[in-house]
Amino acid sequence: MLLVVEQFLNGLQFGLLLFLLAAGLTLVFGIMDLVNLAHGSLYMMGAYFAATFVAWTGSFVLGGVLALGATLLLGIVLEYTALRHLYGRDHLDHVLATFGLILFFNEAVRLIWGPAGLALPLPSWLAFPVTILPGIQYPAYRLAIIVVALLVALLLYLGVMRTRIGMLIRAGASNREMIGALGINIKLLYTLVFGLGAALAGLAGLMQAPILTVQIGMGENILILAFVVIVIGGIGSIRGAFIAAIMIGLIDTMGRAFLPNLLRQVLNSAAASTAAPAMSSMLIYLLMAIVLVARPEGLFPANRR
Amino acid sequence: MRTSFWLAGAAALLFSSTAFAGDTIKIGFVSTFSGPTAVIGNDMRNSFELALDHLGRKMDGKPVEVIYEDDQQKPDVGKQKTEKLVQSDKVDFIAGYIWSNVLLASLKSAVDSQTFLISANAGPSQLAGELCSPYVFSTSWQNDQTPAAMGLYMNQKGVKSVFLIGPNYAAGKDMLAGLKSTFKGQVVGEEYTVWPSQLDFSAELSKARASGAESIFVFYPGAAGVQFLNQYSQAGLKEKMPLYTAFTVDELSLPLQKDNAIGVPGAQEWVNDLPNEQNKTFVADYRKKYTGLRPTYYGAQAYDAAQLINSAVVAVKGDTSKKDAMKAEMEKANFKSLRGSFKFGNNHIPIQNFYLQDVVKDADGQLSLKTVATIVENDQDRFHDKCPMK
Numbered sequence: 294m295l296l297v298v299e300q301f302l303n304g305l306q307f308g309l310l311l312f313l314l315a316a317g318l319t320l321v322f323g324i325m326d327l328v329n330l331a332h333g334s335l336y337m338m339g340a341y342f343a344a345t346f347v348a349w350t351g352s353f354v355l356g357g358v359l360a361l362g363a364t365l366l367l368g369i370v371l372e373y374t375a376l377r378h379l380y381g382r383d384h385l386d387h388v389l390a391t392f393g394l395i396l397f398f399n400e401a402v403r404l405i406w407g408p409a410g411l412a413l414p415l416p417s418w419l420a421f422p423v424t425i426l427p428g429i430q431y432p433a434y435r436l437a438i439i440v441v442a443l444l445v446a447l448l449l450y451l452g453v454m455r456t457r458i459g460m461l462i463r464a465g466a467s468n469r470e471m472i473g474a475l476g477i478n479i480k481l482l483y484t485l486v487f488g489l490g491a492a493l494a495g496l497a498g499l500m501q502a503p504i505l506t507v508q509i510g511m512g513e514n515i516l517i518l519a520f521v522v523i524v525i526g527g528i529g530s531i532r533g534a535f536i537a538a539i540m541i542g543l544i545d546t547m548g549r550a551f552l553p554n555l556l557r558q559v560l561n562s563a564a565a566s567t568a569a570p571a572m573s574s575m576l577i578y579l580l581m582a583i584v585l586v587a588r589p590e591g592l593f594p595a596n597r598r
Numbered sequence: 599m600r601t602s603f604w605l606a607g608a609a610a611l612l613f614s615s616t617a618f619a620g621d622t623i624k625i626g627f628v629s630t631f632s633g634p635t636a637v638i639g640n641d642m643r644n645s646f647e648l649a650l651d652h653l654g655r656k657m658d659g660k661p662v663e664v665i666y667e668d669d670q671q672k673p674d675v676g677k678q679k680t681e682k683l684v685q686s687d688k689v690d691f692i693a694g695y696i697w698s699n700v701l702l703a704s705l706k707s708a709v710d711s712q713t714f715l716i717s718a719n720a721g722p723s724q725l726a727g728e729l730c731s732p733y734v735f736s737t738s739w740q741n742d743q744t745p746a747a748m749g750l751y752m753n754q755k756g757v758k759s760v761f762l763i764g765p766n767y768a769a770g771k772d773m774l775a776g777l778k779s780t781f782k783g784q785v786v787g788e789e790y791t792v793w794p795s796q797l798d799f800s801a802e803l804s805k806a807r808a809s810g811a812e813s814i815f816v817f818y819p820g821a822a823g824v825q826f827l828n829q830y831s832q833a834g835l836k837e838k839m840p841l842y843t844a845f846t847v848d849e850l851s852l853p854l855q856k857d858n859a860i861g862v863p864g865a866q867e868w869v870n871d872l873p874n875e876q877n878k879t880f881v882a883d884y885r886k887k888y889t890g891l892r893p894t895y896y897g898a899q900a901y902d903a904a905q906l907i908n909s910a911v912v913a914v915k916g917d918t919s920k921k922d923a924m925k926a927e928m929e930k931a932n933f934k935s936l937r938g939s940f941k942f943g944n945n946h947i948p949i950q951n952f953y954l955q956d957v958v959k960d961a962d963g964q965l966s967l968k969t970v971a972t973i974v975e976n977d978q979d980r981f982h983d984k985c986p987m988k
Binding site: 295296299300303304306307408409410411412414415420421422430432434435503504505506508509510511514546549550553562566567569570571573574 | 633634636637640766771788789790791792795796797798800801802804805807808821824825828829831832833834850853854855856
């Protein structure tokens, strides 16, 4: 039972991290109609910036804030110089151009930081386990990720639902042409949204960095999951991304945690240990397929008409 | 007039190219040169190049041409690259191969063309057993050997129970099986993770903690080893469940693992401080040539692969068409290996010592690996009986 609680937390933490990545992706895709494969590169850049700034300032929090600012800036520059020219073009052009950006960022990182990757060590006030319930110890840093991500989700919700910019963002997600026709400066809105998405990806990257290693190509695997999240959640919907991300986080973790034991009831031990990891990673895509069949627009489509 | 000019030119070209092919020793080298594990491929290439430097970049007086190919850590790409090297480059030898799954996919292409393949790292159990081939040699080990040595060390330490975690691919399965083949205590649980995409081990660590096992054993090569150690110490397990490893802490991962790696023992057939002369020269020259870098066992095995190839070429006086003679020479392992001398078993896998290595601060104040003890001497893999070659 205690193990279930612990695995639930693991799944929640992974899901929230996916949410940070998917929120930016779904905004950019939903509002700007831009397929941005380079979103994973922004995640990677966030991690690299964090590792550099933390080493430079000696403070984890200050370094993190600087890295966040740097990723935001990078996102804005990227939108201004490269992506702006792709609006209104075919999705295939987006895929081609942003795939090029992935290669560009990977090579740029190799040139600047070298091929070996970086480490971002945790400060001692985060690198210990805390007892959250009698018998359950949980790494303090993973708890911190849960708290930060929930806060960001709340801020995003308030920002999108309660502010004027949020209203424009929602309007943009449901009908782009119309808000342009109403005299809104759509270019500025796009730049802002893209910068916000980049900062969210950067935040995910820098929070993930102490758990993983900061390395070239770190954004590519997780980007696939982020796309699955936005497909399930409904493109352009922050709420959909939140719920889908947590679903996926829980399915992935719970699958890995409990499927081997379940399979061992029917298969022999060796076959079960081999099949279980493969099957648990399949579950996510199974869910996506089911959602696509039942509700092709996702669970919470943004542009309900 | 014009036609005869062109004909003469073509003939000259034809003649010179055949003469050229006979005059160089062509070696294909398949390893990972892109993506997160490219650092391993680079280390192997660095060491292979250093070996060629030490040989004067010639084998039996003939210049050596090496064609490096990137397998991207993918079995299908590795197979393609191997086929390219064998069929269009027509290399005399193929060396390299970090990953067991890449090697298993590539094996048939090399063996069918009767090209000598020297594995400088991967040692899948199939290769030592039923898939062994006269054309395949290893300058590394069979996967099970290193964790089996670790199992012996854990017995010595009186470890009563263990929880095993490893990646779900050919080598991961061999590694955990290898540990189980010697470890006398109880194996409480066994978890496989998705390879190479899974980087978060929280679910597995939670299960290990809940299992009540006394210790954990893992096999996570490359960056995965850094990630595992990060998460293992953040979960506060370092004080509670001691970690035993195979191929998880090396000179490439250590600068990233830092203090997390202190006190984490590993087993290895080569350590940078092995006291033979050729090894001292290798380590010193490597650090001189590639400033800021330190060689790993991957590199040492690649260096040995170059030396093994050289011994074969010298024995046939550069005539690489004499395959039987080259095979006979290589079976003698007649070269100065960086791990000290070893013999090949009937399946062309080394019979060798395994050492216990530990992480210490060296004279420069940097973390480095050090030999603590010899765990097992002249160890032969447990699959050699299944190999039809006698």
